[in-house]
Amino acid sequence: MEKNHISHFTTDSIAKLFGALPDGTAVHSYTLTNSKGLEVTFITYGAAISSLLVTGKDGVKTDVVLGFDSVEGYLASYTVPSPPYFGAVIGRYAGRIANAAFTIDGQQYNLDKNHNENTLHGGHLGFCRVVWQVKEVKQEADNASITFEYTSPDGDQHFPGELVTQVTYTLTPDNEIKIDYKAQSSRDTVINLTQHSYFNLDGHKGNVLTQQLMVNTPAILEITEDGIPTGKYIKAADKGFDFTSPAGCPASIDNSFALTDASAPAVTLESESTGLKMTVYTDQPSVHIYVGGNCFGQVKGKEDAEYHANSGICFETQNYPDAPNHTNFPNAILRKGETYTQKTIWKFEQL
Template sequence: MARTPVFLALLSLVVVASALATTADARKMVGVYVLKKGDFSVKITNWGATIMSIVFPDSKGNLGDVVLGKDTLAEYVNDTSYFGPLTGRVAQRMARGRFVLDGKVYHTYINDGRNAIHGGHRGFSKVIWTVKEYVGGGDSPHITLYYRSFDGEQGFPGDLDVYATYSLSSPYVLSIRTNATALNKATPVNFLQHTYWNLGGKGSGNILGHTLQLFASRYTPMDDELLPSSGRVVPVAGTPYDFRTPTPIGARIRQVTGSNKVFGYDINYVVDGEGMRKVAVARDGASGRALEFWANQPAMQLYTGNYLNGTKGKGGEVYQQYGGFALETQGYPDAVNHPEFPSQTLRLGQVYKHDMLIKFSF
């Protein structure tokens, strides 16, 4: 869910500096890292812990990239659509950028109308992560990224140590493991991974024909600012939000409106069950590609690229509305302002863990 303007300069200096840096220093510069296992490959940058591409075959053996994104690092720095990053310290929207924790009022950076989104204008998606470990090939290709979020960053309390590990396993499985530790103060924490998927690959058009199944029988209704202001959790049965059986994404999309009366899904689901479990399955009939998404979080946002509108993408592509969809596993949005929701407050001595597993097939 996209849409926050950020203009950061001097990326070219960072990239040039990385070429001149020592090995240790280079790990703190912006770079591109490829994980490869046979004909399955994932490209990642430590700018925002961002997934830049995922390539694997279709049913005819043709390789294709199923992730929307940009061509250059400079374009990712100035990206306003959140193509592929890890967002935090608190992802999704926070009402008025304000919350109360242990009797103290905190104000975070407002960057979405009257509210905050995805951690502020310089959230985790807009910082350089340190490369702690990188193995590009072999039996276990992986990269581990680290970020120290400082006390007061974007208005959030306390220092926070954050790790994100992306790894490949066979056959065609991407694992994403994130964790965070509050070092000196309690703080709200809620990460999400914001990749846009189009399983048809480059030039395949929109995703309205993809079938989607969500293992979620409830959702949180949103107001005109896409906030769960009522605090209600209601059944999907009998609504356009019901994807409990495989359904084309476009089947009922004209019955759903988000902010600015734009048609499309931008809604939080409450995932059935607990712990690591299957949360979604998506399939593109034309290419035969499919993904199965597993996660350990209580909720998940479905976003259907409603605000992509002539957005410049990779390889000369122009992404139009519904050009991709995102499955964003998460805690309940704005939970810090809703005591009726499961808490997203991380206390001293606790470790936040958000694990995802994506199984691809064709």
Template sequence: MAGAAVLPIAFLLCLALAGGADAAGKAVGFYELKNKKGDFSIKVTNWGAALVSVVVPDCKGNLDDVVLGYDTVAAYVNGSGSFGATVGRVANRIANSRFVLDGKAYRLFRNDGNNSIHGGHRGFGKVIWTVKEYVRDGDSPYITFFYHSFDGEQGFPGDLDVYVTYQLSSPYVLSIRMHATALSKATPVNLANHAYWNLGGHGSGDVLKHELQLLASRYTPLDKSKIPTGQIAAVSGTMYDFLAPKPVGKHMEIVPGGGGGYDINYAVDGEDQYAMRRVARVRDPASGRAMEVWANQPGVQLYTSNWVINEKGKAGKVYQQYGALCLETQAYPDAVNHPEFPSSIVRPGQAYKHDMEIKFSAH
């Protein structure tokens, strides 16, 4: 357990505040990608391989940042919302922070009641990644981050090499590629990008009037601790039905949990669960901005920022409940404990590939 992966959070926070580097010499900072026209750009940080900002035009050509986040690396280190982070080794929840794989029981760090969420208290969104490549100019600028997760980190088995690449392409497409290779033992892997989207602008208020369509006719119901029951139910006739576009807030008052709000996994439609396909479409009627989410994963988590309260964000903005929505393409939550779900197990020498495309438009 040597090197940057085991440095305590307090020490990493000091480094971030100082704009310094970790013990392996990896500088912690922000990196920008911008298209040639200058009207489409993103910023990322190697703290948590996080997406910091996405600037795109509205229907009148006005530019705004449509991702919630922070102005400083220190705020990301200290933040509680996983804003834009690459979460893992296993995103979402694992019941009772344990699983059995190949006859051996593994116990994980509990950070959500009795459950583990987003890889534990120091998952991939709370570590320093190495910048492997950074091409900021040209037709398709990109940046690639690398992280080596050691055997036993947060309780997970086996060494894992992880790469995340952010890339821009024409006309307004953001690609996110999350790839990993198991090196020594079989392990569950479920990486997800945890961006909080508000197409009206990151500090423009709630997203209840955003029109959402999810290409998912089924979802995975939860028990009282937000763990899937194992059932895969039809959305038809329920508050979870977004097959046809409708405002996010249409049924918010009756959605269970925290006084309302969505935090649920959908089973994405399609015969091939790992084919690249359209997952969702969101449009903000006020700005005319829209985005399509494409991915090659079996599930997508809809989360409506239910627990974001008085969070100090970028440019002096204070984020509140329902101030954004997350569309986290993923494996099904707790898949490692549900053999009836699509498998999340990656074995030595196998590659995990999670590809996303987010296509922006305005009209």
């Protein structure tokens, strides 16, 4: 593996040892800032965001994402029955694939089963559980970015093709974090990438239920009891998830909202307590919103936080779950020689 490269915009001191995997592989952290006081720490394990400090009212900084202080915390979180995937890039395929199988041009591929009979978030050893290379880091007052790269070998978790993926996080002068994904495969394959941070605008030790959520669509995907899309669209209001106007965050949700306008905000989240507002933009057809889970009470977060089911909310911007198995869903096949791209923006403002 080639050495991490840091551009001339920075010094080597920006890379800090975060810990090591059981096999001795080093995990490093990188902290970037912008002129608005945004301060984000990334780790090479899972290309994850472990800390995201945003300046709210009265100039107070709030860490708005859940995470761990050590590599050991991240490793331990993947041993519980329902891993939280804190802050990580998810691949090769975010969400569920029914019966752990899909077909391309008549060829069936049987995947790693890690969620009953289905595949979830790429299998047992998805992109969230590998160490990514850092290809470039830039840190100037109004130009801060970091690019991670990972090469997934042909047959990884039984997906076809060697897949080379890059994810670039950019901190902008407008207090945004732009996430740009790019991937190419040596064979026809399927792909669906996302970012799995849990947000809490009251701080990672808080509770999201008092925060106001708005989602720019009335439609969600109908799913089975196992969370697999049926192929039909239904009204979110029919399931108690009408967020077309601001409403309190739900105590439990694990649903994909169907988006139709990439130029409009997909999601907004507001906290009266800290005076913070978060807006999500994406070019993807869906935002999967997740609150809850059954891992809490089993994992203790950074700063000794006692995380619970309502500690954070996820906005997983992505293609539809199980899209390879539904002809009426957006295309999820990446052909050899083509380039997969995806863009998501998180914008932070003061109310």
